[in-house]
Amino acid sequence: MTSPTTALYVHVPFCVAKCAYCDFASRTPRVPSELSSYVNAALTETTAWSDRGVLGDVSTLYFGGGTPTLLGDGLVSLLAGILERCGLRADAEITVETNPETTTPEIVSALRDAGVTRMSLGVQSFDDDVLQTLGRRHDAATAQSVARLLAGSGMSAALDLICGVPGQSMESWDASLRRAIDTGAGHVSVYPLSVEEGTPLCGSVDAGCVPEPDPDLAADMMLHAAKVLSAAGMVRYETASHARPGQESRHNTAYWTGVPYIGIGPGAHSMLPAGEFDRIARAEGWYDHPWNLVPGTSEAARVRFSVAEKIEDYLAASLRPPLVAVILTASEVAAEDVMLGLRMVEGVDVALVDNAGLTGVLAELQADGLVERAGERWRTTERGWLLGNEVFGRVLEAG
């Protein structure tokens, strides 16, 4: 069975400590042995996917988290084990997420030697006060030296920055952007902070200890970032992503262009064409388990699913029938492709929008100044980048 090109994501769900704003699937390891149990479980799951025939032509591999580098040497052996189990393209991108406090010169060279091509560093800010509000474990100076280390490592270096943090001034933001550029990194992602329910930061805001983020200031910061990064040669290619030419993330681009992906690890999601999913589900006997996908549902075009949300469940058994599944119909798929396409600066083809029956919705968005027609493509405007939920929400709703 020939498989389509696939993106492979590996979720490492452990961190030294949880940051104040984080609501992702991660936690501190309870015992050191959890880390090696995790590596074994992830390899078991990878073997299964390999046997199912969908990892024959992997174009990008991404270790995200959590903090993958917390595994130390375990990460190197996990990577080696995965490479044994799948057919990776020769020019494949292999990314590892990391943070300043776990990135040593030793692990950087070990990863590079093992084949990693790209390191993504969670800097968030080069301002110690802002880092403290976010509950980060590192300081600005460490972040800067690690960023320089990565930029000079021969691998591609990507930095994440957060704006709209309570107490963060425009001056502080500007300084962080400039220091990020100075490190020589080739890629910068800019995220406005969102205060998620249930996080310690949300508690502090509710209690009045930390001021509420000011959405207008965050908007100004996003506009400023686009300007400063472009001027430094880092062009925006996606709503939150800027890169020097050739350093765009191929893995993330896969998510935004409808390429199938497999997620390994607790809380990781996979996405397969419905036919492919159906074939595997029948072979594995998943339909015998009490969950809601009807075999051969003719409506289904794409299925997105994950096998376990909780780390404990995953460590107990990483081979299990999907737990959470979203079944998308052809029209939902079309709308989702348009939505994701509009996150990209290159936009979407007019014909694609027309086939999805979304031309009317885009015309309304155009009237509101959120998208524009540029030749044969629909593209998001500057205003549209700031009001993304309006654009993406209306497109998805119409699907």
Next chain:
Amino acid sequence: MTNPEYIRNFSIIAHIDHGKSTLADRVLQMTHTIADRDMMEQVLDSMDIERERGITIKAQAVRVMYDADDGHTYQLNLIDTPGHVDFTYEVSRSLAACEGVMLVVDAAQGVEAQTVANALMAMNADLEIIPIINKIDLPAADPERVRHEIEEALAVPADEAVLTSGKSGIGVKDALEAVVARVPAPVGDPDAPTKALIFDSYFDAYRGVVALVRVIDGSISKGMKIRMMASKTVTDVEEVGVRRPANVPVDQLGVGEVGYLITGLKDPSLVKVGDTVTLAKDGAAEPLPGYREVKPMVYTGLFPIDGDQYPDLRDALDKLQLNDPALLYEPESSHALGFGFRVGFLGLLHMEVVKERLEREFDLDLLATAPSVEYHAYKTNGEMLALHSPQDLPDPGMIEHIEEPYLKATVLVPPEFVGAVMELAEGHRATFKDMQYLSATTVDMHYEIPLSELIMDYFDQLKSRTKGYASLDYEYIGYKTSELVKLDVLLAGKPVDALSFIVHKDKAYARGKMLTEKLRAIIPRQMFEVPIQAAIGGRIIARETVKAKRKDVLAKCYGGDITRKRKLLEKQKKGKKRMKNVGNIEVPQEAFMAILKVDD
């Protein structure tokens, strides 16, 4: 038929929450009317909303057989009445079917405003009053003080008050013995032409209108031809029976008996509460006294959030009205909200209950506009317009004067809160009439207050300013002239009819300012700037602005995030369902009620 000598008809009356329905439950249990295993809390409150809120909305009647200590078995007809002031007329008709009442007073709370109002009603109906001091097993119970209050406030001798606990059943038998001993047996002429009082009715989908009746003279039996004297309707009796509490058919209801009557009539407006049933031929000459048409006091616009639900809303109102003839409605169209209904209610509780039933039982999403009263606008040409909606107010140049309904309000409150009550009254245009100490702990204060002020947040404020101690009762006294103006609200320069309201001239500026401020906080930021203005006539008196939203984005969108994002957007969509699009502005429902929350 039972010999009237062994019949006792009585009601249980009480201030809300003083334990009336629980006491009724114990009576049903003790007399084996309901087996213990079938017992659920508050059997007589049959609607979900009644049980959840612990209130009685519809009157109920149930027959129980009680073996008294004197060796005889008595037929006791227990008529449970609504406990809320909105339903005063229903209470008065229920009382007209009785010879006595159990007046239930909470042993800790003591006498409250509705205790007084209900007791006065019972006295006016010449009923034997048996004071019951309930909840005596509460730690805070103080029966002696309550006994004193009953004597002071109600002039009812309380030395023979029965001490009970509806919860544990203590004293319930004593209460029933008191009913047998002290409530007079019904008196009537079995040979006179039939005369029976309809004290409640409900609609049964299969049987049509079912009337609850009390026979005064003569009898009612199956097959008889009868006439409803007020509605002038002649019909046959299909079935008579008694409620135990399920309907049990009998051949005949005689003097003093209480039961139900089915005629096959499908139109509730022909079977009116308060009407008199007599024989079609050679019937009674005079109807029983006290009948009146029930008139709504409070009006509000009800609009479906989704305009497509308009026909469903109409059907739902039609169905509810079958069981609730006091509910009146007429179609209304609003520029802002589309098609809906202007609905008349007996009061605010009635309004809330109906809205909740429409949403729950008929699965509708409704938006209610701020309640209004019936204003009388006298035009310069002498014509009087009865206005149920502020939108109907004609041009000020055409109006000679406007009148609004007034109430006599009774507030019972501990002396330390007298100042707070006075202050609140002043802010609500109430005129102080008099006050009297009922006891060292209770002052009885009387006001005249416009109904429109009472339906603002008066009651909530009264409760909060008196730490929950004050109790309120009111009765309608008539129309009075007031200096009233219509205040309009404009969103993005366009008047929104559903937000306009009628207000006293002296308060217009303050209310306009507060309302625009409230609205600015309630209306979420939109894609564009939204000015909010308050205006009288064409004159703008207040202005606020909702700034345009600039940033609304979730930046991360990788594998699993796409699922998260979908969920989030769906959640937002649900939130939007609770909003109404006025032009291209999304307005949350609460905006239309904001005027009620404006503090003075």
